[in-house]
Amino acid sequence: MTLILALDFGGTKLAAATVNIGSRKWLRYERRLSPANANASTDLEIMRSLIYSLLQDTKPAAIGVSFGGPVDAFTGTVRLSHHVAGWENIPLKGLLEDEFGVPVGVDNDANVAALGEHRFGAGQGYDSLFYITVSTGVGGGWILNSNPWRGAGGMAGEIGHIVVDPAGPVCLCGKRGCVERFASGPYMAQNARELLETQLPKRQRGEVLRSLVGDNLNLFTGQLVSEAAVAGDDLAKEVLHKAAWALGVGIGNVANLMNPQRFVLGGGVMKAGADFWQVMQLVARETALPEVDFEIVPAVLGDDAPLWGAVAIASMLV
Amino acid sequence: MTLILALDFGGTKLAAATVNIGSRKWLRYERRLSPANANASTDLEIMRSLIYSLLQDTKPAAIGVSFGGPVDAFTGTVRLSHHVAGWENIPLKGLLEDEFGVPVGVDNDANVAALGEHRFGAGQGYDSLFYITVSTGVGGGWILNSNPWRGAGGMAGEIGHIVVDPAGPVCLCGKRGCVERFASGPYMAQNARELLETQLPKRQRGEVLRSLVGDNLNLFTGQLVSEAAVAGDDLAKEVLHKAAWALGVGIGNVANLMNPQRFVLGGGVMKAGADFWQVMQLVARETALPEVDFEIVPAVLGDDAPLWGAVAIASMLV
Numbered sequence: 253m254t255l256i257l258a259l260d261f262g263g264t265k266l267a268a269a270t271v272n273i274g275s276r277k278w279l280r281y282e283r284r285l286s287p288a289n290a291n292a293s294t295d296l297e298i299m300r301s302l303i304y305s306l307l308q309d310t311k312p313a314a315i316g317v318s319f320g321g322p323v324d325a326f327t328g329t330v331r332l333s334h335h336v337a338g339w340e341n342i343p344l345k346g347l348l349e350d351e352f353g354v355p356v357g358v359d360n361d362a363n364v365a366a367l368g369e370h371r372f373g374a375g376q377g378y379d380s381l382f383y384i385t386v387s388t389g390v391g392g393g394w395i396l397n398s399n400p401w402r403g404a405g406g407m408a409g410e411i412g413h414i415v416v417d418p419a420g421p422v423c424l425c426g427k428r429g430c431v432e433r434f435a436s437g438p439y440m441a442q443n444a445r446e447l448l449e450t451q452l453p454k455r456q457r458g459e460v461l462r463s464l465v466g467d468n469l470n471l472f473t474g475q476l477v478s479e480a481a482v483a484g485d486d487l488a489k490e491v492l493h494k495a496a497w498a499l500g501v502g503i504g505n506v507a508n509l510m511n512p513q514r515f516v517l518g519g520g521v522m523k524a525g526a527d528f529w530q531v532m533q534l535v536a537r538e539t540a541l542p543e544v545d546f547e548i549v550p551a552v553l554g555d556d557a558p559l560w561g562a563v564a565i566a567s568m569l570v
Numbered sequence: 571m572t573l574i575l576a577l578d579f580g581g582t583k584l585a586a587a588t589v590n591i592g593s594r595k596w597l598r599y600e601r602r603l604s605p606a607n608a609n610a611s612t613d614l615e616i617m618r619s620l621i622y623s624l625l626q627d628t629k630p631a632a633i634g635v636s637f638g639g640p641v642d643a644f645t646g647t648v649r650l651s652h653h654v655a656g657w658e659n660i661p662l663k664g665l666l667e668d669e670f671g672v673p674v675g676v677d678n679d680a681n682v683a684a685l686g687e688h689r690f691g692a693g694q695g696y697d698s699l700f701y702i703t704v705s706t707g708v709g710g711g712w713i714l715n716s717n718p719w720r721g722a723g724g725m726a727g728e729i730g731h732i733v734v735d736p737a738g739p740v741c742l743c744g745k746r747g748c749v750e751r752f753a754s755g756p757y758m759a760q761n762a763r764e765l766l767e768t769q770l771p772k773r774q775r776g777e778v779l780r781s782l783v784g785d786n787l788n789l790f791t792g793q794l795v796s797e798a799a800v801a802g803d804d805l806a807k808e809v810l811h812k813a814a815w816a817l818g819v820g821i822g823n824v825a826n827l828m829n830p831q832r833f834v835l836g837g838g839v840m841k842a843g844a845d846f847w848q849v850m851q852l853v854a855r856e857t858a859l860p861e862v863d864f865e866i867v868p869a870v871l872g873d874d875a876p877l878w879g880a881v882a883i884a885s886m887l888v
Binding site: 322331379380392394396397401402403404405406407408409410411413414415416417418419425427501504505506508509510511512513538539541543544545546 | 697719720721727862
């Protein structure tokens with residue numbers, strides 16, 4: 253039996269698990285939260301203690317790490333974390349290899365989750381797929397010829413920053429009308445808030461949404477917008493449909509460009525409701541050329557996709 | 571010395587050449603035009619006679635074919651020609667193998683030209699690139715890990731039908747605002763014609779362009795629009811800049827999604843002038859995330875890119 257340790261660092265929380273190669277059941281599994289004032293040093297300390305706690309007196313054959321931020325997967329060096337200070341150019345692979353004396357693989361969370369779904373989830377048996385995660389941001393990871401495609405500089409997969417409406421609102425990246433600007437949870441919340449605040453007094457849309465937050469519009473989330481839309485709120489529906497439209501155009505464009513077999517969608521979008529999925533599917537189908545076949549399916553590993561992907565990464569090192 | 575025969579069928583014209591593997595100089599080279607009322611049978615007849623004419627009493631080790639239309643590269647079966655009737659499901663690879671008794675490889679022209687530029691042109695030494703051809707249509711071909719990426723159904727590379735402006739004019743594919751709708755030669759001509767016909771009587775833009783065709787607006791071509799723009803015609807500049815903008819957004823989106831090292835651009839766009847290239851480069855750079863590096867370079871093989879790609883395809887069969 254060959255023991256693997258998988259680690260998932262998501263910015264504000266860490267998860268780790270151990271598993272024997274070939275098994276689909278965790279031997280041990282733990283989660284920790286990062287403190288509010290975390291930096292790279294405190295995160296590394298939590299990682300080390302989490303690993304020791306999981307391993308006890310066993311030794312894994314390899315360690316796989318999913319990191320929530322840009323990584324040079326070739327050297328295993330973190331470029332930065334968008335959430336935590338001090339992660340610039342930290343040689344995470346080297347640090348862990350030195351400490352634990354086993355091979356370590358590190359990649360960013362979208363690539364790792366894509367690999368997880370490919371080896372253990374909704375992508376099993378498909379040799380080309382694009383995994384898209386829609387939550388705080390919109391990101392993606394490629395599997396081509398059954399292997400990760402990371403791009404020349406490790407930056408492939410940024411479907412969130414494909415422009416789908418050059419006349420759209422400004423995204424945090426500085427451009428107008430990115431997929432993420434419409435479809436991420438925080439932007440859905442912002443779009444709903446702005447629609448509510450700017451609608452004509454006569455129009456009374458958004459009542460359901462407003463009631464969900466006790467009239468405190470700052471409490472809006474993408475999840476609440478989805479719930480209000482399901483409950484029939486017209487304003488929430490408008491925001492949700494625009495998100496589904498943006499994602500659908502993005503997916504259709506990607507289909508024309510790369511022609512993968514499957515799109516696997518994970519993250520908050522899983523809970524966006526049937527209406528969201530229907531609009532997204534329809535728009536993606538209309539955007540792709542008639543000759544371009546593809547399927548859009550929900551991810552099946554949920555929050556564990558990066559951990560299972562980390563298992564796959566580590567397994568390749570054994 | 572290993573002889574290779576390369577064939578390029580472009581819809582209205584055929585070219586063929588022979589070369590020894592390792593040489594960069596054609597031994598023999600011939601071109602033929604398809605008759606106006608061509609069908610698949612007459613085209614096949616021309617192909618056969620062209621091959622016999624080139625080979626004389628020699629025998630190649632393999633034949634590579636670039637076909638101007640969708641091809642199943644795995645079986646070497648043509649799906650159809652958009653220009654010539656009767657090509658539906660013609661097993662071109664099988665027909666040529668039966669007749670000439672050597673291995674034959676067939677793929678569509680964008681994929682083959684991409685391979686040509688990769689092995690013999692502007693892509694030498696780069697293991698990931700996207701070749702874009704801008705002429706009657708806008709198409710593309712991928713090289714990833716130094717090999718063609720054709721997609722699950724052989725449809726990858728359709729950058730021409732990426733939507734860059736959902737409020738844009740309707741494209742022949744039925745969608746609005748595709749890259750091709752702005753950047754192909756015929757659409758540039760149409761856009762210039764429509765601008766001229768609908769401008770207010772007071773405005774006297776397009777004088778240069780109009781003079782180039784002796785006031786017969788039906789004679790407009792993308793090439794003439796480029797020439798008028800270079801000569802300072804404001805209306806032509808507007809059309810050209812919109813084409814450059816559309817291509818730039820498309821390229822920037824592709825860079826975010828796949829992060830290839832290079833974009834190699836061939837076709838009529840080569841003659842579009844420095845202004846076109848500058849706008850396109852700028853928009854592509856602004857559309858891509860700051861961390862996404864890439865270069866956009868002109869193709870170097872010109873009209874011979876598909877022939878050299880066909881050499882590469884045949885060489886892999888030897």
